[in-house]
Amino acid sequence: MEEVALKDLDTRLQKQIENARKAVDKNPTYAVDILTNIVSRNHACLDARKILRQAQQRATKGKTKGLGGLLSKVTSLPFSMSSDAKIKKNPQKAMDSAEQILNSNPDNVTGHKILGAAAEELELYSTAVFAYEAVRQLEPSNSENIKALMGVYIKTGNSEEAIRIGEAAYRANPADDEVQSLIKKASVEQTMEKGKWEEDKSFREKLKDEDESQKLEQAGRAKTGDAGLRALIEEAKRGVAETPENMNFYREIASNYRKLGEYDNALEWVAKARELEAGRADVNLERLVGTLKREKMQKAIAEVEARLEGNPEDAAAIAELERLRTEERTFRLEQCEDLVQRYPNEYGYRYELGELYFEDGETDKAIKELQMAQRSPKVRVGALILLGKAYLAKGFHDLAAEQLTTAKSEIPGMTDQKKDVLYQLGSAYEQQGDMDKAMVEFKALYGADISYRDVAQKIDDFYSK
Structure with missing residues (x-):
């Protein structure tokens, strides 16, 4: 499916959209009703969806705070990010469900994620960018969303933007090999675009670096499914048995367990790597421990959110969700404060800490960190x-x-x-x-x-x- 510009719609629809746009400020609820109906029949019109989002923001302004806001965040329709099969089976219906969620609360992260995943399934990559960018505004440290966003930026030909957000994510988590691979892929795409290389040249020829090509191809194979990842894990374990001092095998095992979502196993192998002589002085491994713990917490949060989708009135689950979110937030803040204290001249950490302080309303603390973070290009x-x-x-x-x-x-x-x-x-x-x-x-x-x-x-x- 191809994206459709506003000017390419039927003139009667264009007029309806224009009337709805004019009503956004004075009668946003009316605008939401009109535009929701239009985008449900014109899934590929991103322009109409953007105006709908403005109307949703206006219509719900001040209504999603407190308990109402919490319920809005944990309440969604039949689709969830854990039900990929449903999204793949009927992506148009998933997009409609996402907009219904966002009609109640346009800051609902789940709604934006569903919209992005469904748009990708329909190859509406600009719409997917729009959805994942919304998630990035709401959860700037959500690494999985950053990677999804990088992927669709590459597909839309905007490799420069993919590299920009990828480099920021890499500074925050230098051990995230998926981000590194996406940055490399975007760089290749950018080089191909600028150099106007011939289409009949193979990917391997364009990379020049044979070893790097093999690594990227292996990473691609590893993403084909759980079975492929487990095969790579077993292969790397055999490598550990043969050459126990080779850090690369430990890294690969931890990385693939991480892709499987088995964070305890990943942490176990990172701990084994840190016991090696080379691992004791490896700062990236130290940082990876914090990243894995944070992702483990995020996975637990996602599981409770999925439970709440089936039973949004579950008071125990709501309380558990709030507890997990508070713990994850506290962990991130404490980890970042510790990194800034230990590495005061690593301004990327100061920037991340400034973001966290700003989100928590600690504006003066945020200003102090951000003033120093400017020193890093x-x-x-x-x-x-x-x-x-x-x-x-x-x-x-x-x-x-x-x-x-x-x-x-x-x-x-x-x-x-x-x-x-x-x-x-x-x-x-x-x-x-x-x-x-x-x-x-x-x-x-x-x-x-x-x-x-x-x-x-x-x-x-x-x-x-």
Whole structure:
């Protein structure tokens, strides 16, 4: 299935969508009803879906806090990320279910995940990007979502964006070999695009590095199923028996257990690797322990969420879910604080800690870490953006505008990140009362993406005055 642009729809539908867009601000519930019906009959129209998301945000504003918000987060329709077979069997129905979830709470991560998975099944990769980007905004440290997002960015030909978010994920988890493989794949795609290599050349010829090619091919085979992964594990165990000091075998075993979701086994083999002479000084193995523990917690959370989908009124499961989420959050924060204390000049850790503080409302602590994180070229732009948002949260609009203006100048092209900066910068000027400067940013965003958040409504309101 191919994506369909708004302009390619029937003119009557275009008119309905335009009327719904105009109603987003004053009557968002009406807009949600109209647009939900339209996207259910036009699954491939991403533009309509983006406007629907704006309407959902407006319609539910302030209604998803407290217990209601919790129930909204754990309540979903027949589809879940644990029911891949259902999504594959009827992806259109899965997309409709996802939108019903998001009608109740547009910040529901499960809803966005279902939408992304179903869109991928239909080869609607731009829609999948839209869904997974929403998850990234809500759960920026969700590594599985980052990898899914990288995959669809590569499929849409946006290898540059895949590399950018992949490098950020790699800094957070240097031991994640799947992220490394995706970065390499995106780099190859980017090189092929720039070099305009002939289609009849083989993948192996284009890589040049025979050894690297074999590694990537082996990784690809390992993803074909549990049986393939277990075969690789047994092969690596035989390697350990023959050459017990070879760290690569231990890494491969741990990595494949991780792909199987068997985190205790993965941790066991990482511990064995750290007992070796070479492993004692391997900082990446130390970091991998923390990553595996965190992913184990995330798996437990997903299992409880799946239980709640079958029985959303289960009070014990709701309480367990809150406990697991609190434990996972506390673990991440403590781990990051420890890493910053031990590696004060690793600014990627400071950036991640700043993100966590900002999400927890510890704005002053976040500002301190983000100011230092700017020193690293790798996380500088992200730190500038988040610092601008932190200043906005404190009401320091002029300071926010300074950071966001700098960030804007350092982002080439019109990426999703650039759109976010334009919107935040316009908001900073708007809150200062400087509508002339605000409209410069909003117009630039409007010209690039009319359906981005509520920018169309802002432009309409400005000209109507």
